Amino acid sequence: ALLTESVGSPAELSVVWRGVAAEGRAAAALEMAVWDLFARRLGAPLHAALGAAARPVAVAQRIHGVTAAALADGIGRARAAGFTAVHLPARPNADQRLLPALVPELHDLSFAFDLDGAYRLADVHALAALDRLAPSFLHRPFPDWAVADIVRLRRWLGSPISIGNVVGADALANAFELGAVAIAHVDPTAIGLSEAVLVLETAHGHGIDAWVGTPSVTPVAARAALALAMASGATLPCAPGDGFGRWGAERIADGRWSAPDGAGLAVDPPPEWLAAHQVRHERLQA
Numbered sequence: 699a700l701l702t703e704s705v706g707s708p709a710e711l712s713v714v715w716r717g718v719a720a721e722g723r724a725a726a727a728l729e730m731a732v733w734d735l736f737a738r739r740l741g742a743p744l745h746a747a748l749g750a751a752a753r754p755v756a757v758a759q760r761i762h763g764v765t766a767a768a769l770a771d772g773i774g775r776a777r778a779a780g781f782t783a784v785h786l787p788a789r790p791n792a793d794q795r796l797l798p799a800l801v802p803e804l805h806d807l808s809f810a811f812d813l814d815g816a817y818r819l820a821d822v823h824a825l826a827a828l829d830r831l832a833p834s835f836l837h838r839p840f841p842d843w844a845v846a847d848i849v850r851l852r853r854w855l856g857s858p859i860s861i862g863n864v865v866g867a868d869a870l871a872n873a874f875e876l877g878a879v880a881i882a883h884v885d886p887t888a889i890g891l892s893e894a895v896l897v898l899e900t901a902h903g904h905g906i907d908a909w910v911g912t913p914s915v916t917p918v919a920a921r922a923a924l925a926l927a928m929a930s931g932a933t934l935p936c937a938p939g940d941g942f943g944r945w946g947a948e949r950i951a952d953g954r955w956s957a958p959d960g961a962g963l964a965v966d967p968p969p970e971w972l973a974a975h976q977v978r979h980e981r982l983q984a
Contacts, residue, residue, distance in 0.1 A: 700728065708732045709892040726890040730922050733891050738962040743925065745957060748895055750928040754954035756935035757924070757942070758783035760812070760911075766796055773803050779943070782953030783808040783935040785837070785911075789816050793827045801831050808935070810860070813838040819847045822854055834934075835860040835881050840873070848878045860909070865889060867896040874904050881934065882908040886926050887919050898931030911937035917944045921963045924955055945971070 703714050711729050737747035745752060759776035761784050763769045769786065776784050784804070788797060788811035811833045817825055828836060840861035852859050860881035864870050866889060873879040882901050886894040901908040910927040912919050920938035927936035942948055947965060948955060958964050
């Protein structure tokens, strides 16, 4: 569909290939590549091609680990790298035996807890324990069946609930109407940059705080997330994923990242990285 039908803008791609069987993240990655090419042809950075004005982007580091030592080490490395915000994994039992002891380590950092769908409505007492630690927000995925649960949790907990895996602007608007959203998480590697822009515009129009974050491990996706986070609807620190800084190209000043000079993503995979990955070319014939 991409090669046989011309488009005037990458934003048209979702219409061109609508109905074509595809894995969502693969389609988002292909769209991201087209946006990069489009911006390079314009001679503009990606954020400008997406309609965002240049501004420093606050960044958050996603911390990994299931032990106190691993989490403390991750916090220390994030602080040393210049991050001023971190996202910590929260799992059942960690809310009482692990995370409370770590909070003093976070005295100079903004922190949020990533629930990763591990808590049910019945776990409200455990969630209340996390709530008492005063995170900036509690983050959880947003499957359709969880809408009523999130509405209830917003009434019972003082910390804002960040809904993740928002699949589009319409889904966010519906969640807002149902009272299920205080903060929205936008992942461009899941829904594509075009839809992500619409989600941020919807969040901005409804007065919803939003943050951009991706689980990707590549600097390419990290740059795309950071470019998207320059949009006015992105009000909270961006979590660009583990690919941030992997090729030694990223710098943080006062907890913020500024776009480097260059068109598009302004990043190219080094030859040795490309050589380490097998690429298979196949021709599909109808």
